[in-house]
Amino acid sequence: MSRFFATGTDSESESSSEEEQVVRAPAPVYTFSDDEEETRRVVRSMKEKRYEELEGIIHSLRNHRKIKDFSSALASFEELQKAYTRAAPVVLKEENGVAPRFFIKALTELDDWVVGAWNDRDARKTLSKGNSKALTSLRQKLRKYTKEFESDISSFRENPDQPVDDDERKDTSSSDESEDRVKEKPKARRSPEPPRRPPPQDDESSDSMDWGSSSSDSSSSSDDEARGAATIRERFLKRTTERDDDEERDRRRARRERRERAGKISKRDQADDGGEWETVRKGAATSDKPKMFAKDSDIDAALVVKKLGEISAARGRKRTDRRAQLELLHELRTVAQQHNLGDALQLKLRAATVAALFDYNPKVSDAMKPEYWSRLVENVDQMVTILLAHEDMVLSETITEENEQLVTPPYKVRGCVLTSLERLDDEFTKLLKECDPHSNEYVERLKDEVRVSALIDRVCQVVERDGTPQEICRAYLRKIDHLYYKFDPRAVKKDLPPGEETTIKKMERFCKFIYANDDTDRLRTRAILSHIYHHALHDNWFQARDLLLMSHLQENVQHSDPSTQILYNRTMANLGLCAFRRGNVKEAHGCLAELMMTGKPKELLAQGLLPQRQHERSKEQEKIEKQRQMPFHMHINLELLECVYLVSAMLIEIPYMAAHEFDARRRMISKTFYQNLRASERQALVGPPESMREHAVAAARAMRRGDWRACLNFIVNEKMNAKVWDLMVGAENVRAMLGRLIREESLRTYLFTYAHVYASLSLRSLADMFELPRQRVHSLVSKMIINEELLASLDDPSECAILHRSEPTRMQALALQLADKVGNLVDSNERIFEKQGSFFQRGGAPRGEGRQRERPREGWGRRQRNRRRDDERGHDD
Incomplete structure (x- = not known):
């Protein structure tokens, strides 16, 4: 029997084994x-x-x-x-x-x-x-x-x-x-049982592991x-x-x-709690950071360069701690500065730090973190400062590591500050794309463009001193990319102080250098497009137009890279806006037609992606297109573009429709505008316009009726001013120009529509009706007569236009259209029968014989075929 069920001591259990009856504990076990x-x-x-x-x-x-x-x-x-x-x-x-x-x-x-x-x-x-x-x-x-x-x-x-x-x-x-x-x-x-938490310190049952006790008998x-x-x-x-x-x-x-916090923790407490916590970083599992140099080592430039090579050798390896690399480079730069090893070595270490900062972001498509981008700007700025302070120091990619001179002048260091600047500028663009454009964060990030522009100017000084012409072209192009889309109000002023250089003069100086020294067509093409954009932004219509026509870019731009094509689309859009502001409606329509007729101006201008339709693009394509998007502050207002395009199409299309109302072969000048107008005419009930597109269609219908005042009210009102016209430079001039063009085109539409009704028209009455100067009315009517758009002659003494009734009436025009359509139908039927070559007989053949095919003779008309069909039916009967 187990001693754990006994109630007495060991001696009592031994003595009780000699007896026949064993005394057991009643049940006080639990x-x-x-x-x-x-x-x-x-x-x-x-x-x-x-x-x-x-x-x-x-x-x-x-x-x-x-x-x-x-x-x-x-x-x-x-x-x-x-x-x-x-x-x-x-x-x-x-x-x-x-x-x-x-x-x-x-x-x-x-x-x-x-x-x-x-x-x-x-x-x-x-x-x-x-x-x-x-x-x-x-x-x-x-x-x-x-x-x-x-x-x-x-x-x-x-x-x-x-x-x-x-x-x-x-x-x-x-x-x-x-x-x-x-x-x-x-x-x-x-x-x-094992306790779920440690027992209190004042617990009195420390020796209670024995299941039986001597006190259980008495109690x-x-x-x-x-x-x-x-x-x-x-x-x-x-x-x-x-x-x-x-x-x-x-x-x-x-x-x-x-x-x-009070510094009173003891080693015993740390041992009880398992020691202090240690933060485990991503990367290689290293115990302690290795020492930079030995304690008694003689630190010189060669030793620092050797240590730099060891640190740089870990770049790109798997499980490399990029943050640790940055810390080591910073420490190495501090050591070199403490030992006064020279600015050339500092420049080399700064270049290595810039490369490590670029490597810190593993995904190329993602933007850097703002704090690391700020460190990047600081390091590149320090590199430029060192280069500008030493005229005998050269930083170039053509210098090999064996030919570097870091101790004695002339100093030669391997690297390229221009490449670092280009990547820094690209990272700045990515940072802007990652931010919400309607938040304060975007505004804060956009303020850094001042730092980037100042850094580009300083790099241009370095490259102009030490670089090749091609490198200077690259640096100038980066400067152009930050200038071409900005409006300079000083360029409009005529009384500028002497010696002050506007952005137009800067653009001209930079672009002329690229035109003369660029070895690749890409830089020259982008410089031309940026130059045209900048001229159009400041309403220099003739300079921008001539530069575009002389460059012949519209002929081979489809073979350029996507970013250059996007820049071309942006340039054409801005050129169309410039032509419209100058009153050149046909040129504005021509510049915007190819962009707006596709229905995808948002994608063509790289200002966003339309919803995906039936797996139109894959995820990889969508990712690539998102990388090509323009930052928000460089966007062109799409509603402004569409409004300018529709108004230009209205001023061209409505007079043309009135002049060729009964012409069966009339062509459509603007397909988009024509579809919107036809859709509005098919509606049973047309309410007041709400959107910008509805305002343009309502104005077109009013112009077609000859009501130029209603047309002008639909185009120029408070709602349209706030959404469209106030966004343009010189909004008052644009509204005045619109009123003049609407009155002139309404006059032409009136003459095309009602010329067959009148025998003569008084020019003075037309001037009063459309509130135009008499000289302008005379000019418009004369131009229509010269272009053979209006069959009339001018009588100067009476100031009238004598109309000639050689045009067909409405009934005659409809009859001629019907005759043409019937003739076309007969010709098409004859061609169909000639192409088939044979036909089946409708009547049945004699029993026992199959149906025979007969080839119709050439030149048979409908009357001969009907007569043959009647004869066959009589034979069958």
């Missing part, structure tokens, strides 16, 4: 005596209960933050709001209306976490649909809820380490103070057996201690953090 049983009942105030509820929810929120569970975090935050609402009366009474510090800390941490997750666009794209929606809702609700605690949160951020809360005071208080609120009963001995009774059964059941019930464990763990962590 019974607890009154002395051993102890329970604790805590009397808590309402404040403690409410605060404990808040702490439990805050602890859940922290757990959700660790695993980035936004859905659960949203639910816990809503629960936290409700719990704080319930605790509000207690807070108002106990804390004088001030929110508890642990609650403010939880809100601050949650706000920082949500803001960080929202700003991390790459991580936000990888979230699931539910987590993404939960993050958006949590952000909105948190921003709305924290407005009530703005002052508390700001004071907490100013001094986050100040422990003034009841919760923290409770952690630092002694166990004697907490026992004042506790009424104790005899404690129960803990079960032999066993029937009451004890009943109590033992009850305690056995309680003992094996599941106990909810997770929250207590979490609270205890949080208290220990808080105490440890306070001791660490």
